[in-house]
Amino acid sequence: MKEYYNKSVDEVLQELKVGENGLADLQVDNMRMQFGENKLKEVKKPSPIMVFVSQFNDFLIWILLVAAAMSAFLGKYESTLVIAVVVIINASLGTVQHLKAEESLQALKALSSPKSKVIRNGATVVVASEDVVVGDLIIVETGDFVSADGRIIKSFSLKVDESALTGESVSVEKDTVTINASKLSPGDQCNMIFSGTHITYGRGVAVVTCVGGNTEIGKIATLLERAKDKETPLQKNLDDFGKKLAAIIIVIAALIFALNLYRGKPIIDVFMFSVSLAVAAIPEALSSIVTIVLAIGTRRMAKENAIIRKLYAVEGLGSVSIICSDKTGTLTQNKMSVKQIYTRSQLFKEDNLDIKQEHDFRLLMMSMLCNDAITTESQELGDPTEIALVNLGELYGWDELRVRENYRRISELPFDSNRKLMSTLHDIHEKRLMVTKGALDAILQRAQFIDDERGIRAITPEDRANLERINTELGQKGLRILAFSYKEFNGEQLGLDDENKLVFIGLIAMMDPPRAESAEAVANCYRAGIRTVMITGDHIITASAIAKEIGIMDNTTEAIEGYKIESMTDKELLDIVPKVSVYARVSPEHKIRIVRAWQELGHAVAMTGDGVNDAPALKQADIGIAMGITGTEVSKDAASMILTDDNFATIVKAISNGRSIYGNIMNSVKFLLSGNTAGILAVLYASIVNLPAPFAPVHLLFINLLTDSFPAIAIGIESPKASLMNEKPRDIKESILTRPFAIEVLLQGLLIATVTMMAFHIGMQASEAVAVTMAFAVLCLSRLIHGFNCRSKGPLTAETLFSNRYIWIAFITGFLLLTIVLTWDPFKGIFEVAKLTGQQYLVVLIFSFIPLVCIQLVKRIRSAYNKALV
C-alpha cells in the first residue's frame, strides 16, 4: 500500500497529476476506471427467488401444507390444488410487497445519501460521496463526514474525530506538514484524513489518495452490512401479538380436535375443522400490511419534504408532544439583510454609512474580510449571516473577492457556535490585524478597548452598558446582531487563546424574518396538543422578539439563557422546563439536558439540530430532525428524519402524516382482527353446539389471504384527515391493543359471526352444502363491506364515502373474486360451493349489509353524543 504522509504536498499532487483547479471531467472518469468507485462492498441483497422461498418459512404455511398433503392422501385433490394455489399466490404477493417496500426504503436512503464538496474544473461542486475519485480535491469543514482517504493540502485549524477508525474519541489536529517516517498507523498520520471519520472543527482541503475498499475503513470492514431497518415498535408489538394469538389458537384448535374426536366424528373431518379454526384465526396479512403501509407512507412524506431515515420515526411522530426547534432557518427564512449599523457611537441605516469616514470604511472592510461567503449574479454561497455582510458591501459598490485579494487571509479561526466568534488575520495598511466578529457578549468578554469618534481608548463600564442597551434595542426589533473588533497581531498562525484584548469597533444588525407559515404551524401544533419550544444560539432578546411574533412565547412563559441551565441540577431543570418557551445562547450540551427533562416529564420530544455537536441530542430525542440544506452530514447521520426544506411547518406536516399513518395501520389491524374474530367465533359456535364445520379451510384461506388483503391496504393508505390535528397526541406508553380497541374488535367480530351463522342456519334448511356456501359468502362479503366501517373512527358521510377510491377498488375486486368462485362452474367444484337460488343470494346480500348498518348507526349515535358533550 502506498504511503502519502511522508511525501510533500507538491509530490503527492504531482504523483496524482492534480493541479489547484482539481480534476477535469475526463480525468475523473479515468481515475474511476483506474482506481475504482468510492463504494464499500455491500452484502448481497437476497434475490427475488430467495425472498419467495422465505415466504414459506411460516408456521401457518406449514399447517396448510400438512392439510394439503392430508387432502391428497384422502383423494381430495381439488382441496390440495386450492391450498397449493392460495399458498403460492400468497407467497407471490408477499414477495412483491417485500420487494416494493425494500425498493421504496432504498429510494429513501438514496435521498439522504451523504454528499461531498470537491473542486473540479476550477469550481467547487457538491457530489454524492460515492462519486468521489482518487485525485479529487475534497473540501472538508466542521460537521462533514470524510468520504475518502486523503493527504491534507490546506488546513485551517482542522480537527478530526477519528474514533470510528482508531477508537480514540478525542479529536486530533491535522495539518499539512510532511512526516519523515514510514509504516505509521492511521492514528499517527496527522497530515492525512480518513474515510468514515468526521470533522469536529475548522476547514481543510485534501487530495484523495484512496477510495472505497482501499481506504483504511474499507480494509477493516470489507463488507458493509446492509443497514437493516430494525422492526418498528408497532411491527414488533404486532408480531409478538400474532405469535401469542397463534399459540392460543393452536391450543383451542387442539381442544376442539379432542372434543370432536370424542364425539366420534371421522378423523379427517375433525382435522380439517381444527385446521379451519387455525386458519381463521391467524392474521397472516398483518405484518406485510404494516410494512407496505409504512413504505407507502414514507414515500408520501418524502414528497412533502420529510425524509424518514428510521422507520420507527413514522409511528413516533404521532406521539410527539414537544417540538424543540432551532430558530435560524427553521422558524425564520434564513435570508438575512442588514438593517442597522452602529459605529462612531451612532446608529445608521444600512445605506447611510459614510465610507469616507475611517470607522465606517474599516468596519465595512472587516465585514468583507472576516467572512467566507461568496455571491455572484447567479448564486450566493455560504452562511446567510455572512452573505448579508457581502450584500451590504455591494450597496457601496464593493466586491468581496477584490477586497479579499488585496488583503489576503494569513490565518483564521473558523466560526463555531460554542465560541460564537470568528477571527481572521490580514496585513492591512502596514499593520497585521486580527479581525474578530461574533456575538456582542462574546466580544465584550474579550474586549479591552473601543475605537470610536474619540479614537482608541480603554473600554469603560459606561461603554459596555451603552452597547448592551443598543443591543437590547435592536434585539427587541427581532434583529440579529454581530459585533466587530480587531487587534494588532505579530505572528503567522492564530490560536484560540489569541482572541483577547480586542478593540471593539461596531455592530451590524440584520433582519431574518420569520417564515410566512411558521405562525400558523405553531398554532396548529397548539391545537394538536403539541408545544413548540425555541432553542437557539442567538441572543435572548432577539429570540424572544421572534418567538412572540410567531406565537411560541406569551406572557405566561419565559425565556432563559443557556448558562443558567449549566448551574441547575436536573431536578431544578425539571421544575422550570414547563415554564420556558425560549432557550437562548444555548450550546449543544444544554440541548440534551432539555430533551431529557421533557422526556422525564413523560413527553415524546422532537428536536431539530444542524451542528456537529447536535448529534447526541438528536439521538436522545424521540425524533431527531436534521436540516437537509444547512445541516452538517454528522447531524443528518444521527437524525431519524431529515427536512429537505429546513422548514418548521414541514415538521408539523410530518407529525400529521405520522398520526395518520399510525391511525390507518390501527384501522387496518382492526379490520383484519375483527374479520378473523368473526371466523373464530363462527367455527367455535359450530363446534360447541355440534353443527357441521361452517367453512372449509379453503374458504377461510380465500378470505384471509386474498379478499381481506385489498381493503386492509386501502384502509392503510387513507389520506390524512384535517381533524387529526385537533386531537391530543397519542400517549407514548400506550400499548397498541387498548381495552376499547379490543372490545370494539370483539363486538364487530361477534356481529359478523352472528349474521354468518344466521345465514348458515337458513342454508341448513336446504342442505349442509348450501349452508356452508351461504356462511362463506356472508363472511366474505360482510368483511369486504366492513372495510368501509374501519376507515375512520367517525361515521361515513356522503363526503367521505367516495374520498378513498382504493377502498372501492378493493371492494369491487373482492366482490368479483367472490362472484367468480360462487358462480363459475370450474371454481365451484374446487371451492366446494353449492349452487344458490336467487332468494338465497338475496339473503346473503342483506345479511352482509347488516353489520355495516348496525356499526354506522352506533357511530352516528356516539358522534352525536360526543357533539352534545362539547
Ligand code: ATP
Ligand atoms: P439557531 O440555533 O436557532 O440556528 P443561530 O444560528 O442564531 O441560532 P448560532 O449560529 O450558534 O445560532 O449563532 C450564535 C451567535 O453567533 C449569533 O447570535 C451571532 O451573534 C454569532 N454568529 C452567527 N454566525 C456567525 C458568523 N458567521 N461569524 C461570527 N459570529 C456569528
